Amino acid sequence: MEAISDKELEAKSQVLVIGPYSTGKTTFIRYLLGRDFNNMNIGPEPTTDSFTVLVHGDEDRSVAGNSFTRITSLPYSGLLQFGTGFLRRLTASISPSPFLEHITLVDTPGALTGEAHQHRRSYSFPVVARWFADRSDLIVLIFDAHKLDISDELRDVMEGLVEHQDKVRIVLNKADQIERAHLMRVYGALMWTMGTIFPNPEVVRVYVGSFWDRPLKYTAHARLFERDQTALLGELAALPKESATRKMDAIMARVKRLKAHVCVLGHIRAQAYKDELLEDLGGVFEEVRLKHGLHEADLPDVAKFGAVLRALDVADLPALRPATLQQLDDVVDVEFPRVSAAT
Structure with a gap:
């Protein structure tokens, strides 16, 4: 769990746009901006092999990634960890x-099919996408209603978004290009696929439409398209007002996970029998959860935690101190309500 920098807390609302290539991601962003922008490439084949962060300024211009991440007034220095191969993209x-003026957009490369992504990328697309997702207020997954395609690479990216399901919105784009019955089948297939990735796919909001300025080809769902486009634009417009609350919720979630982590480590240190505990780490987590009234979702991943624990000496783990738990509880029960009342 990476630290949240002051610049990230002070940053504008951010929207991350993800999807297969040629689904209209860049056209969608142009639709939102109401104008062309630098590095805008639109075509039927993979045209965007880079992450493009769109920020407000007085004139159209581009800044290379290596320079952009070193602008101290912006919250993107954390991207330096992904190395030169990524910064070039x-x-x-x-x-x-x-x-x-109040929202930053992030355009992503089109997800590739087959094994092409393993050879073409000079960085891990899912890992970088997760970094942006952790810091975004909304994640827009765009699919082409005319050719629904979820590649292995896109599935890897989406699986990394599961814990951010509340921020995920789906846009079924270019929906006017197919007839009514076909559109219903595509919608059903999309929701079935979402069910194989997200634990509660029915709560993911789906917007259906054609986000461009062209006349509609099939108009049977024109009212639906207009309603969904208005609703999506309204949700985006409301993001800046809700940004502070979202960030506070994210920090509170981190505090709760930190408390769970501290409780688990303290329990293991007190037992001092690491090998036996590793055999039933899930049982250990449940014991700690019941003892301290923790939520299951706040506990560490059992497999990852066990893999790290095997390499550690139990004696080096921090002891569980009541004062530490009290400080963490005060953050949730006292400090957050106080700050919320003041905003």
């Missing part, structure tokens, strides 16, 4: 679009 597009 990162660009900032400065635009005077009014939409960007």
